[in-house]
Amino acid sequence: MLELCTISKAFLKGQPVLKDISLKVEKGEFLAVLGPSGCGKTTLLRIIAGLEYPDKGDVYINGQAMTHLPAEKRPVNTVFQNYALFPHLTVEENIAFGLKIRKIEKAQIRQKVKEMLSLVHLEGLGKRYPHELSGGQKQRVALARALINEPQLLLLDEPMAALDESLRKKMQVELKKLQRELELTFVMVTHDQEEALAMADRVLLLYNGQIEQEGKPHELYYTPKSRFAAEFIGQNNFFHFSQLAGQEYQFELGRFIFTQKLPPSFTAAIRPEKVHLSTTSVEKSYPVEIRNIIFRGANIFFTAVTHDGFEILGELPAENIQLEEGQEVYIHIREADLVIIA
């Protein structure tokens, strides 16, 4: 469907923004490109859309080279970061824009605009101007304006960034449903890791203009390959292990004996929800004091502090847990929960 081969791009007098990016997207797939702000996500989308040309590399859509085709000739549509609705046109006229350019019959345009309005639940708002819409409604118009052209590939640039928290969650579900039902191919860029994991079939983590890691959401979450990936996606505790003898290592909490052979020195991460507590000392458990309990609905977060002052973030289901600040407990760490990231 979409294939990028070693795309590189630098702007005038600047660092390269993208370095040798290659990726493939299958038909009907939902790919999320995740990365911190300024890492080149928008630039990548613009290169796919044809609004920017790469310095090097090629863009293929359905096997056809598109690298030098201008945006208006590509079978791709975009939902822009701030929607970019035409302020001088009504909702209907905005949505009809693409079809009008293709000189489709008037009656047919009217029919399709109507269908689109109902698809994105904006019936009755067709005569309004963009400034008379809420953020969520604007987003739907932007979506309808792109989808009406039946693009083979839809690009979405931070489509939820301008929405408030609760609306964002709702739109995430809706957008994903739409993509499934219409069997559309989506490439969405976002800096929100939760959003990427929740919506996409596959996530591509972009950092410093390069692909840091690529995989299914749970792969990125549970097996981050680098410190950056582990830090950027979800929350993690990091430990540094150094070999004492054989499989016995020293780390921030004390001693740990691994069952596998490992390098003499490495970093490992553990998710807060994998930090187990026990009231009695068992094997591979370490004494800590509980501080800062934060209640977050279904879960509580706490900070466990060792005698040396090292802090570990933990998470537990809120039910049936009686935890108090200042309580002295043991942290239990299992080898299987440690993700070794070099």
Place this chain on the structure above:
Amino acid sequence: MRQSWFKYFLLMPGTLWLGLFVAFPTLLVFLTSFLSRNTYGRLLWEFQIDTYLRLFQWEEWIVILRSLKLSLEVTVVCLITGFPLAYYISRVKKSIQLFLLLLVVIPFLTSSLVRTYAWITLLQKEGLINRLLLSLGWIEEPLELLYNEAAVLLGMTYMFLPFMVLPLYAALEKLDTSLLDAARDLGAGAITVFLKIILPMSRQGILAGSLLVFVPSLGYFFIPDLLGGNRTLLMSNYIATRFSQARDWPFGATLSVLLILLTLALVYLFQKKNPKDNAHEKKV
């Protein structure tokens, strides 16, 4: 209460100024247009409307129509030349924008009369342009560049171009580039982007600029006088000569009243066109 009193107090100097130097003279012109004159041009307190009836004569209309035509031409030429310039200025870096805008308004630092004389030295028979073309051997005889309508058009366009460029720039500067990207993304080529996005979104500036060029160009009399010689009779210099050589103040005043009414009608149309259609501009 005190506040509103204070507000009127603040408005006083402006109101006085406008009253003294705009409203009062306009009233005088209006009054004069209904007075009579004796053979020496002296105003007499005898009311008449013959000067208004004269407006319905064809000879007078020729002048008025020629004036309107020239002003329209000036406006169109200013628009065609000013638009690309304003668009270019609005798209470069902010620091360069300021510099270019400065270049656009710098001519205002010199008297417009002086600048019009400068055109004479350029265009006249022994002028710079003719001498250059002669020395290059491109022409045998000096060209008649001065004292025709084209020279007036050139001089007026030169004089009023900034009045077109500034409002156009103000409108285009607000134009978000992502809209142009969005239009292209939806399949619009360069011409469609221009016609469907850039043009409608700069309508406000086009209207304002056109008004600012069209209206004063109707009344500017020394450019047609200096560059058009006495061959180009326009409403503006026609009015001027009614007051000077012809000593026919009542008719000059009548023509002035006509000019004022025309201007007011245009301003009214402009205002009426605006509030509704540009509701979107208030919020973005």
